[in-house]
Amino acid sequence: MHAKRDKFRKSLAKSLTKNNASGNMETSPEGEEGFEMQNMIMPSVRFPEGSRYPIKCKVTVDPRIKIPQEFLQLPHVVQVRGEFCEEMAEDFANAFHAAENTGQEIIPVVIDSYGGDVYALMSMIDVVNSSSKPVATIVTGKAMSAGAVLLTCGTEGLRFAAPNSTIMIHSAWETGLSGNADEVKVGADELMRLNRKLLEMMAKNCGQEKDYFAKIMTQKKNTDWFIQAKDALRHNLVNHIRIPEFSVNVSMSIQFK
Secondary structure (H helix, E strand, O other): OHHHHHHHHHHHHHHHHHHHHOOOOOEOHHHOOEEEOOOEOOHHHHOOOOOOOOOOEEEEEOOOOEEEHHHHHOOOOEEEEEEEOHHHHHHHHHHHHHHHHOOOOOEEEEEEEEEEOHHHHHHHHHHHHOOOOOEEEEEEEEEEOHHHHHHHOOOOOOEEEOOOOEEEEOOOOOOOOOOOHHHHHHHHHHHHHHHHHHHHHHHHHOOOOOOHHHHHHHHOOOOOEEEEHHHHHHOOOOOEEOOOOEEEEEOOOOOOO
16 A cells, blocks of 8 residues: 555656646745645545545635645545444544544545444444534445444534435344353343434434334334435435535635735
């Protein structure tokens, strides 16, 4: 990963040098790692190597400003892809806190997952709930099981679903419960507790009655409930059917008094 990143940076530096020689861009004085922006920064330059962000990012910069390369790491998007597990929860926390430290006003969380471990989900929910900044959750592709719960943790008004995305809600479950009768009962009780907690949490996040989703799941005999974007909007699981985009304006104001 580091080798790819270094290669990417060398390629970028080479391109900038070439542009400077042709008069398209101008490097900053005294060897600063910066360059003058004429029109718009390409989103692919702004994100870490290997990342995939399905969010448009238009950046307009005052041509009088020389931007250091550190600025090119903004804005940050937190990705939730693949199976929920302890490693994902750790990566999620690191990415989320990095986004907070940039100073950006909203933390976007892009979800494309079938779900996974419920305890990893709980850890990620705690990270989201501890943020002092609004959190936008964006479904691209799918938000199923744990992914659907995390979706509802987005700030009201900032929950998005792509038009062709799918959301799925079901009861918490665990394979391979084993042991004596008492141990199996304890495990089953814990699953019931988690299931009740998650459904109530989702209802609260969506501004619904406490047992809103529990009643629906009971009617469906606790089978998988697949929800299209338009129906997710009707249940207030999401607030918008679209993928949002960044619009970053960097300007300079000089006053003489």
